[in-house]
Amino acid sequence: MPNFTKINNPREIRRRLGLNQQTFWGRVGVTQSGGSRYESGREMPKPVRELLRLVHIEQIDLSRVRRNDLEVVDYLRSTHPDLYKSLKKAISAQHRQEAAAPGY
Numbered sequence: 133m134p135n136f137t138k139i140n141n142p143r144e145i146r147r148r149l150g151l152n153q154q155t156f157w158g159r160v161g162v163t164q165s166g167g168s169r170y171e172s173g174r175e176m177p178k179p180v181r182e183l184l185r186l187v188h189i190e191q192i193d194l195s196r197v198r199r200n201d202l203e204v205v206d207y208l209r210s211t212h213p214d215l216y217k218s219l220k221k222a223i224s225a226q227h228r229q230e231a232a233a234p235g236y
Contacts, residue, residue, distance in 0.1 A: 139176065142170055145188055145189070146188075156188070159187050
């Protein structure tokens, strides 16, 4: 999903993840009542939409992301694009292998 793509149904994402409103919206810094309004059709601001995508769709734990980490990734991508692509493929393969493992 590209950055800032409209998320049409946050309620469906929340239900698919099996989370209540307080937990789901709290992970992106939105109150339960604010989240309820978004689920009822109120327009979601772009920053909230992007946080929702990162946390609940991309499954990124924002508490573990540091600015320095993003700088390293950006540096690697711009100065060593082949290595960056190779590492990205290796991680994707590892995720596919983990998903196919029994009991996962």
